[in-house]
Amino acid sequence: MTTKQLFSCCVLLAGSILVGCTPAERASEDLTVEMRILHTNDLHGYMLGYDYFQQQESSRLGLAHVASLVHQARLEQPNHLLLDNGDTIQGSAMADWAQSQGIDYLSQQRHPVIRAMNYLGYHGAALGNHEFNYGLEFLDATIEGATFPFLAANVMEADVADSDWESTRFTPYVIQSHSFVGSDMQRHDIQVGLLGLVPPDIMRWDRDNLEGQVQARDMVAAAQHFVPKMKAEGADVVILIAHTGLRHYEEYPDNAEQAALYLAQLDDVDALLLGHQHRQLPGEDYQGMPGVDADKGLIHGVPAVMGGQYGSHLGLIDLTLQRTDDGWVIADQRAELRPIGDARDELLVAMLSEEQEQTLAMLNQPLGAIDSDIENFFARVQPNTAVQWVNAAQHWYATRLQKSGELPAELPIISAAAPFRSGFGGPEDYTHLSAGPLTLGHIADLYIFPNTLRVIELDGEQLRDWLEMSARTFTSIDATHDDWQDLLQAGIPSYNFDMMNKVSYRIDSTQPPRFDGQGQQINDSHRIVDLHFQGEPVTAEQRFLLTTNNYRVSGGGFFPHATSAPVHYSGQMEVRQIIAEYTRYQAETYADEIPVKLESNWQLDIPAGTKLRFRSSGLAAAQDVAGLLPQLTLIEQDEEGYGIYQLLPVPSNE
Template structure:
């Protein structure tokens, strides 16, 4: 229930004391608890859809148990969500597959769960826009609480027009809280929502010409004082963004938390997007951040990992002085989920869960080998190869139908489940039946296919950008060198089929994280197509995805190249269609083929290590690989591996 029986008891006691002398204003004090979830990605039930088994490591049903406990501890509480709620899990995929008609008849399962828990407000995240505005609008219409976004505007709004918001930018909610004097006090809580303006790149095909996105910091600087002027006693900013020190702040930055905390009148900052933890082990080296206590430039802040793995808790002490409520004390913490879960929430979504599992277990065909990506960052692998084969197959069919010019077709794809979520978070599909659920394991995002035209030199630049994932390796260094550079996500390491190349790690990276050239070096060497060197002027078609073509990962030439195909079919659907076609051709044993078309070029005596899965299947593969050797486990439970140069 939204208010516990403790509230009722306190209220009765407060009424009995009304005949007493009123508490002096200077002694009026209220304790307010802010509860926060972020990046749920439609993981509602504590269920691992990749392994198809229950888990107590994440899931809103487990987070809900923490919510109930936190509310019992402090009846003066508010519950907020940071966004990226409706996309990411198989249940989210199932709900989207039902279409708009489903949403017109009943609420989205995520919204049903959030309504049940009594959220007070939520911000839109970038992944809310993945399915288009019509789907998003129909989804949030079923919420009993407001969804907020202060920096998404109508397409024709002028730069100085802050009134043309596409969504509700903020709310000021009046709450009656019991103070230390056992009296009720009305407190106005202002809540602002923000989303990365990068949505205009990442989901350009849904949003271009229909909305515009502005800088998050500029929006906060405009709206926060306005909220104060309109009577907000407390201002909470729910910003679907993380933390990064840019030095000179760039307009339209993706990670703005460090700067939002410096906006005057912000009392609490709720973060997400980066799937990290605050307070916690992350951000310890970032100036202005007290990672241990959870403060950014003195403002209490939380970020709770991903999938509901943690509940963020901010406790504020408010004191009324001279007619104004002010925050005089604050504390932040994260609470990690455990075995306890909300069984009513599980029962509430039992039908949706059954439909989701039925969808996942639809058979597509049988493979004769494993499809996995244990070592996708250091060598060709069958998981990315399967995606590339599917994209090339589909692009070839388009070419045969006359929809694409007669140019060589190359495909680019990256590993997704590659250890971010822990030592078991890797794609590993054993030989045998392949289902739709396996495709969701292999390709976790709802990206759609794009086919663009690039020159040979532009393809090389694309691969150079991918090669940022590696450190520069020094020759003659008699100590361990980490092979992989930190903080570069696996989904920004594109591999291409049909081309052959080597990656020379004695050379520094050619591009930085924003795709700007920072050296004249080339890591990509011996680039060839069908046994012949690729010339700078040679023309190719590249099959990739909308995220990349919209600027995701800042790959050179991705946003400026001619686009020959813009499809609405998800890449996952293309992979499923490719698998069915392979089953028709090969029957009960679809061959899993791997093209050994790229390799690392390294100093002969370098001692190189990296981490990957600790699963037995990963160790067994390392034993069969001529360049890999298992060394043991690191402190986080990942496998430590040595990469042996030639």
């Protein structure tokens, strides 16, 4: 029976028992279908409940723990889809191990992340920005093993016209037909459209891997093009799997990194699956943001979820679809986050036991021994051994390049590096390497990203601007204020606080920042004062070689002059490998133990009488370090386990 015949039949026999119409043909406004969307995001290669930094089991992360929630949620609602938001194949030691095996390994076996996701029966995934860290060839070989589609609607072939939206490098969207049981206990085919989006910033962050091969476009513009197309092709429900977070702009900028607020305002978007910011929605993280109901997980009325990081939560969106004359419409919706617990999928753990064994063997390769701790508990407020170890390694490697003629011999070398694990993932998320053997696992703790080394040339004024950009991390201190003041500016990640070696300087915290978050000068002030090199003031015309990483030189953090400075070296060796080589060299130089020396080459100027507080680790080890530092005093420990510390002025005799 055709739709037109069915309509005629129902009109003629309205109010009567319809003899000859099958149950599946009875269109009723009372007919509903309950549909559940299960969501993971920012797994970063954490397949097992294992903390590779502490080298111990953990119930706070890992897809194996999420899997137990997935199984329970499926029992509760058979009408479901399981989707992932991206940043899946990079970030853990197991992901590092898989990448180290190369493409030949992937031609014979599936990537362990893909094996786990295939086992759980994912229906689709978006590409995140970190999927591009290892290059397109590795990415293609990885996702080829997936039994579900990886989607990215705004990554195009390199040489296509702006008007061409069809020449996408990856699958932009899919429309899947799912047979779901309705309130009438009959099966109904629901056409579910999935669209993937990734921040266009990948062209900056992974320029070396992508330039000349692809182009990335604005996420909102991509959705504006593809969502109507999906609806025209029969999608009953449209789900955006957008690897992006939430930020309120006064005026939406093209190619915004955080676009969820604006994606939610597009017509025909029924659900948003988010990530990238490693925050939680529903939850407290987005309270008070215009257009967001953070308690219910609604963005301009559209249900949305973001589940933290590393598999800490499972996101759920429950939709009630109602049959109308115009098709299926959303009659009700609910968003929820479920935190993981001790339960885990033991089959998944067993399935990856060989990869886990080889990962741990890689991590435990000894490099040497250190005579005292390397830590970064207070790296946001004073010099520390962790960042200095990275700077020493980068400087050592650049010196080797200079001696071999690969860098100009007449220019002095300075290194810049930032703290990475600095509390974002919880009060234990800090680097603390105890005195004794140092392994590759410790190096992964010290430097968590797969960045590669870059050496650029800056003059003295540009060098100072670089440090001025770092000094944005501090609030502007009011010397006349008697009450407590927060020392650190909210929303600035630790990895954008570069410290330099071989120079000395002070940071005047009473001055306003010279640059905004986009690297644009907004004030004539200077926070960086008394900048010296080899005991002499740095002049504007001096020239330096600065060792940094590909993330910075590609524009990450928007550091002034980073993208325009002459590049003297652009290597493919990861900084982590350089740190490992440096550690081995140090072990050969010092037969027993490598000395860990702290160079106090910079300080934060604090007006006398001010009361400044900041948050750091509340661990006993952190409190022990603070007890040895006359500038630091523990005020209290908060409910999450962080320590709240007071920073005092440097004593006048120091």
